[in-house]
Amino acid sequence: MSAPGAAGPGELAIVLHTHMPYVEGFGLWPFGEEWLWEALATSYLPLLDVLDAAPGGRSPVTLSITPVLADQLEAPGIAERFDAFARDLRRRSHELDAATAEAAGDAVAANELRRALGAYERAADRFAARGGDLVSAFAPHVSWTSAATHPVLPLLATDAGVRLQLETGIAAHRARFGGWGGGLWLPECAHAPWLDPLLEQAGVHAVCVELTDVLGADEQLRPLRTAAGPRLVPIDRAVIDLVWGADGYPAAPAYRDSHRLTGCHHKPWSNDGAVYDPGRAAEQVRADAVDFVGRVRERLAGGGLSVCALDTELLGHWWHEGVDWLAAVLEEALRAGLPIARLDEALTRHEPVAASADLPVTTWGTPRTLWTWDGPRVAGIAWAQRRAELEVVAAGAAAGDRALRELLAMQSSDWAFMVSRELAEPYARERVEGHAAGLRAALDAGGVGEAGVRSLAPHLARTALLEP
Structure with missing residues (x-):
């Protein structure tokens, strides 16, 4: 077994937490069903292409899908409504913005808006090619589940309420995806020690926790064993912040600016104010993937398990180039000899240490409390x-x-x-x-x-x- 501070191989686990609150039937824009359609087009469908391209069709990425998201992916009429969004509504909204840009004398931005429309049309084609069934498409890649509707479990009032969330979520996962190894994404990484017996009773064997302000830097690289049974797996903030920090990769000048919006909320500009250039962004993707793999290798020089946990929707939906970056990381890691493993498998190779009996309530929110x-x-x-x-x-x-x-x-x-x-x-x-x-x-x-x-x-x- 490898451990920080001792010679031995380290491993990276990339954990993608895939979640959308229940918006189906509750409004359209900007928060409502169009939030789901945007994530489908820009994150979920592109991510599936990357996962399917892994050798043998089995990606080393650890993927969770919340039951509430899967509920919506199975909802009646989703294929028709998404197709109308991607082919009709997005065509009209891009054309409106392109016309506005032309009227303002900005032909370059207008051209970028019309080019960007192609991503939605390709997403509609990919969705149709998968028969509109993303739950089945994700099935080979999903290994972790979550509570039914993504509550902050330490804030629930009763054991019965916690059981309702856990057991409903786990039952949904088993019905949709079959086997389950006991990995459960705690919503918002919200953990309190009193939850551990309830997690164990529900069959949960491992959860990710945010203990950055509790443990030392090297202690983030080893799982913890609780008295009640579930393993607590610290997420590695030093690695996560390469992506998610205020100055993380998505802030690079060449990437698409996700904050500066047109009238129809499109994004034709780069972070440095220039009109977005896909070729320039692709060069940045490759550089950032190489940098990420190099930094993780340094982080794991003494062994241990680094867990890079991200919201799936960050990749593509919020960071336009994020899915491309992930694909480049998987490729570069293979070239550079950085082991990436699904978290369940990695945990069999890393002996847990006893968790402190007085761990505080923590989340990955800001600050890391409730x-x-x-x-x-x-x-x-x-x-x-x-x-x-x-x-x-x-x-x-x-x-x-x-x-x-x-x-x-x-x-x-x-x-x-x-x-x-x-x-x-x-x-x-x-x-x-x-x-x-x-x-x-x-x-x-x-x-x-x-x-x-x-x-x-x-x-x-x-x-x-x-x-x-």
Whole structure:
């Protein structure tokens, strides 16, 4: 077994956490279904091409897909609605912006906008070629799951509420993807020691945690063994920040500027203000992949396990060149002899050390506490979520499926995140209030004649509410 500070091979695990809150049927633009369509076009479909291109079709990337995202990828009508978005709406929006640029005398920007439209048309073609079934397309690559709707688990009010989220998510994963090795992505990397027995009871064997401010630099490179059983795998902030830090790779001048937007929210400029040049960006991708692999090799010179955990949507959706960078990293790592392994497999080769009995509650939010999800700006959301959970748990078997689904939708971490970060705050608050009202109506109806929340959580683990 290798360990930091001792000679021996180190390994890199690239963990991609793939998630979208439940937007299907809840608005269109800018937060609503178009958020899902953008991620499909710019992140999920390009990523699938990279994963499928791995030798033997088995990529070394560790991929999780949240059950709530898979719910939406299986929703009725998704193929038709995505096709209309990619072929019709995006054609019209790009042409509107191109015409505006031409009227302003900027023919170069207009040409880039028309060129960029091709990415959406290719995405529509790739989606159709896969039969509109991305769950099946991702199946060979998905090894980890998550809680049903991405709640901050340490903020839930009851063991029964935690079980409902865990067991519903795990049941959904098994129904869609078959076998499961016990790897579970903790939403927002939010961990509290009191969760460990519940995780173990649910069959969870490993989770990623953010302990950057708790452990020393070398201690980030080895898994921890808890008294209750699950292994805690520290994410390696020193490596992650090469990508996600304020001055990380996406900030390079040649890359597409994700903040400067046209009237229709397109992005024809580079970070340095020039009109975007794909060839120039491709050169930067190769340079950054080489730099990343070189730095990780240095990081692992003494052995250990470096976990580079990223939101999948960062690649492509937020960092336009991110999927290309990932492909280049996989290629460069093979050339340079840097081992990349799926996390479940890597954990069999790295002996865990005992976790401290007094680990604090941590997340990968800013700061690394629960503040993003329970601070003063969002305290009302946190209390409303807990109150709703207590009402459902008190109802027990009398709570109908709609009440459970409204609770699960309301518990998403995304609503508080959007408010704390000032991202579409009215939409986020409307979603919380709407699901709270739906839950109350469902409980008042006593489970009679209730409709579902469209396609959310078809694999409800109702028995979780009845366990002692």
